[in-house]
Amino acid sequence: MNTKTEIFALIGNPVEHSLSPVMHNAVFALMGIDARYIALRTDSAGEAVNRIVTSGIRGGSITIPHKVSMMNYLDDISESARHIGAVNTFVHRDGILKGDNTDWIGIVRSLKESMTIKSKTIAILGAGGAARAAVYGIMQEGGIPIILNRTEQKGMELAKEFVCTYHPLKHIHDIRADVLINTTPVGMAPAIDAAPVADGVLKNFTWVMDIIYNPLKTALLRKAEAAGCCVINGLSMFVHQGAEQIWLWTGRTPPGDFMKTVVEKALET
Template identity: 45%
Template structure:
């Protein structure tokens, strides 16, 4: 029951109306008997929104596109990972001090580890935005990583993590897909659209294909990869694992990820 002691958490971004995060986190609050609610906020003015978090005593946030990088300047403190990556997807309000974290990298790593070995593998990562940076930072400690991005400069900037950066072109796709053990789509291409960042003819049977897009659950890339015989990993696994880490940071509770996925799938069916 909502009362004067109920804590408020939320998601800020634009757009947010299709997010499954409220479904997942509200189910977790109920499961663990935590007096809290989670709402999604479609934000136009980020600075005002962050000031509102402090003014209203909102306990924590998830941050999504397009604010993962912009929010850094409005926070009081950053975790080591968030500072290195330059991107925040989780905020904890500790007695009025807003602390930024990034759980995208660990979310992607845990999603991958459910299905395949990562250490020592060759990883081709497409996209150098907020999520791509976090994944590159995290995986660079375990694997050999090449990052391709439409704007080559952004991919090259990630070489500070010990990865190799290059331009996302057909030539480079062909070159590095033949080299890679794992390919990760960290771009938004394929989100609610029937397009893929990789031509089907470049995919091969022994490749692991991970798409961080989770709407639709099976993107065009994953469908074509499955048809070729690749091992495929959908983006909902990353959403679940990064959300689990956010929940732990907010509450101190390590949640059941299998339960989270079941609730997310129920929410997806209700939204169709």
């Protein structure tokens, strides 16, 4: 690391669990890019922007809880991120702070490795930034999203915004869909035994996807397999969205297989 090394950062709270630094730093080294990716725990989006500007951070990732609030502090926002109403990526260039969203690309590419999204009914657990990205991506591909959320007002507002269906989470027993996607943090390490829904409802879905990648097989996915569902873990989405971030930061396409291997090895240790 020297004075020419560009700094990229993960902005959020908490950030200690994330493997983004491991993945991105490995790719920078492989591709010969003089850059370092660090994790910055920040309590507010305003504090995050102040640290980005004063430290000369060139770009990075935005995670919980700043994906929506960060939008208020950006100079420019991509069309997709504006439609989604959340950002997970930023680029700081020529004094301009631009936000983007690669979560939807990660979700879509991950799903398309296993199925055609068009005409599929896809139930989405949650109504936060990742859920917004999922709804947007699914609709872009011609799928039919159904939002399921514990807080009714938030779920209804999201459904109204995207003109799709909402059901309270307590009514999940009545839902039948091709796919169930968990976009909530329920089941993430260290609370690995938690699941966002009861075991008995999983038989109503052919596929169950969890965007959590640590652990790779969450309690939800273990229970879904036991119920006879096909499952998709969060690794593919994590790699796809990260690869798209590197392209936005550097204009270069990173090797996805290498990124996947790096994360898998990190999860084993």
